[in-house]
Amino acid sequence: MSTVGKAISLLELFSIDTPELGLTDIARRSGYDKATTRRLLVSLADHGFIEQDPVARLYRLGPGLTRLARIREARFPFLQTSLPYIRELAVSTAETVHLSEASNGSLLTVYVEHPARANRVNVNLGELLPLHSTASGIAFLAHARELVRRSALAQPLAAFTAHTVTDPALLQAQVEAASGRGYSVSDQGYEDGVASVxxxxxxxxxxxxxxxxxxxxxxxTDSATSAERGEAVAAAAREITEKLTGERYETVRHRSST
Amino acid sequence: MSTVGKAISLLELFSIDTPELGLTDIARRSGYDKATTRRLLVSLADHGFIEQDPVARLYRLGPGLTRLARIREARFPFLQTSLPYIRELAVSTAETVHLSEASNGSLLTVYVEHPARANRVNVNLGELLPLHSTASGIAFLAHARELVRRSALAQPLAAFTAHTVTDPALLQAQVEAASGRGYSVSDQGYEDGVASVxxxxxxxxxxxxxxxxxxxxxxxTDSATSAERGEAVAAAAREITEKLTGERYETVRHRSST
DNA sequence: AATGATGGTTCAAATAATGAGCCAAAAAAA
DNA sequence: TTTTTTTGGCTCATTATTTGAACCATCATT
Incomplete structure (x- = not known):
């Protein structure tokens, strides 16, 4: 792997659950030598991507990331535009709502809102979602570039639960259904006991x-609530699309075939 | 420079004004070879730090940054906590308000709010502020770690304008004044015609x-408005500190001497 | 058709990354 | 207290990655 890739992979060790790590810990988790790990961390720290607690000596993600993220958001206000809709959906459905962004052939969870109830679906910020076995993935494939959709369907489809669709033809049908309906549905395709739209x-x-x-x-969840959530999610996604592009949804949508 | 540093320096070429760049442009601005530049970009893109517009082939900052920034913000909700206070200050003062974060011995501008008027001070998101010649820098030094303050005072103090304080003793006095008053004042120390608190x-x-x-x-700006802004800024900073730490400002403040 | 951009690729030479082993200091255990 | 273990940090000969001149294909302009 490139040195740059190694350095970035260190950043990816940090998560909501483990926001601070010691040097030895980072070295062990990454599999790199302690000296190498430290050198990479210092390089990252030089640019504010990592910072070290001066007293506990633990490392954590740095402010340079916030800055670059804001520059991106300024050009591409994906999260900012979506936020109010996510909030509204979270209130109206009283279930977990999450926003994902396409990132080199995967879906990256950029934002999550959990309902304040004991029994709920937990989605982790930063989680990567498989394209074939989640509602998000299927909705994405329904509007993905032809090439992306083909390669996703051509790959071996891992079974996460007994309900995961592993037959490419069935998946294709689900994708088409999502395209026609405006939203996708997944019944325990990724995790048992979870239904998503x-x-x-x-x-x-x-x-x-x-x-x-x-x-x-x-x-x-029953078919009625599922449809209700689906319609709500589809409406929100439509409005976000219109806000982002400044055009009517149908206009935007039909551009993908040209 | 380390390869990692080079890669990150590519990211730093992007800004609010130039959010998208072509390969040749990036190579020229960074000073690296075109082949090198591309290899670095690909490494960054592999991790979602850079993405390439599939049609225009221009590069821009990627969603991976947003994700990591959110992980950091979850642990360290600096920006999020400060936002409402910044907004309020922007309204009440009708001047430029900006938030900076300490990042390896420098102040990094993380957020800026500009007033809607023609004659205003423009501060760029992502800008690095010198510690000795800006109000922010002086306020920071007033509460910095002893070692940081010493080394900042020991360094040669560059003169940005005719008004920049370049005498360490005078700077020391300004820092002490800021510490006593609760806010710092800079009169054209960084840019002519600009007064900051x-x-x-x-x-x-x-x-x-x-x-x-x-x-x-x-x-x-006159001494009355300056004092008014200073008090407002100090009050906001105090409240943000209390929100972030969950303790009374005085309690927190007196801990720095131990 | 020629020109001058652009993005992208190759491969021997140059350079930077690597990691075993070392040190000092801080915790943890005796 | 003293000893042991664990931690962060550092060095330098070996090794693997990075580098960049030269190259190609494509597109827009002349």
């Missing part, structure tokens, strides 16, 4: 740039 | 982790 948010060229999803425990 | 935001250990500043054109 999702809709794609489109970029100016008509292809999906991310997805908005509602995930609920199966016990609170 | 700033206050430090403290971390749990009582040392400054960032600063909040109001910058205004000299023509709209």
């Amino acid at each position: 999702a809709a794609a948010i489109l970029g100016a060229d008509g292809h999906a740039i991310g997805t908005l999803a509602v995930a609920a425990p199966l016990v609170r | 700033a206050a430090a935001i403290l971390g749990a250990d009582g040392h400054a982790i960032g600063t909040l500043a109001v910058a205004a054109p000299l023509v709209r």
Whole structure:
């Protein structure tokens, strides 16, 4: 792997649950030598991507990331635009709502809102979602670039639960259904006992740039509530798309075929 | 420079004004070879730090940054906590308000709010502020770790304008004045015609982790307005500190001496 | 058709990264 | 207290990665 890749992989060891780590810990988790790890950390710290607690000597993600993220958001206000809709959905459905962004062939969870109830679906910020077994993934494929969709369907489809769709033809059907309906549905495709719906948010060229999803425990889901959530998610995704592109949803959507 | 440093320096070429760049452009601005530049970009893109517009082939900052920034913010909600206070200050002062964060011995501008008027002070997101010649820098030094303050005072003090304080003893006096008053004042120390006030935001250990500043054109500033802005900025910084640490400001503040 | 951009690629030479082993200091254990 | 273990940090000969001149393909302009 490139040195740059190694350095970045160190950053990816940090998460909501482990926001601070010691040198030895980082070295062990990354698999790199302690000296190498430290050198990489120092390089990252030089640019504010990592900072070290001066007293505990633990490392954590640095402010340089916040700065660059804001520059990106200024050009591409994906999260900012979506936030109010996520909040509204979280209130109206009282279930977990999460926003994902396409990032080199995967879906990256950029934001999550959990309901204040004991039995809920937990989605971790920063989690990578498989394209074939989540509502988000299917919604994304329904509006992905032809090439992306093909390669996703051609790959071996890992079974996460007994309900995961592993037959490419079935998956294709689900993707088409999502395309027609405006939202996708996943019944325990990724985790047992979880039912999700999702809709794609489109970029100016008509292809999906991310997805908005509602995930609920199966016990609170039947076909009526699922459809209700689906419609709500689809409506929100449509509005976000319009805000981002400044054009009517149908106009944007039909651009993907040209 | 380390390869990692080179890669990150590519990211730093992007700004609010130039959010998208072509390969040749990036190579020219960074000074690296085109092949090298591309290899670095690909490494960065592999981790979502850079993404390439599939049609225009321009590069821009990627969603991976947003994700990591959110992980940091979850642990360290500096920006999020400060935002409402910045907004309020922007309204009440009708001048430029900016928030900076300490990042390896420098102050990094993380957020800026500009007033909607023609004659205003422009501060760029992502800008690095010198410690000795800006209100932010002085406020920071007033609450910095002893070692940091010493080394800042020991360094040669560059003169940005005719008004920049370059005498260490005078600077020391300004820092002490800021410490006593609760906010710092800079009269054209960094740019001609600009008067600023700033206050430090403290971390749990009582040392400054960032600063909040109001910058205004000299023509709209006299000692009364300056004091008014100073008090406002100091009050906001105090409240942000309390929100972040969950303790009374005085308690936090006195911890820095132990 | 020629020109001058652009993005992207190759491979021997040059350079930077690597990691075993060392040190000092701080915790943890005796 | 003293001893042991663990931690962060550092060095330098070996090794693997990075580098960049030269190259190609494509597109827009002349």
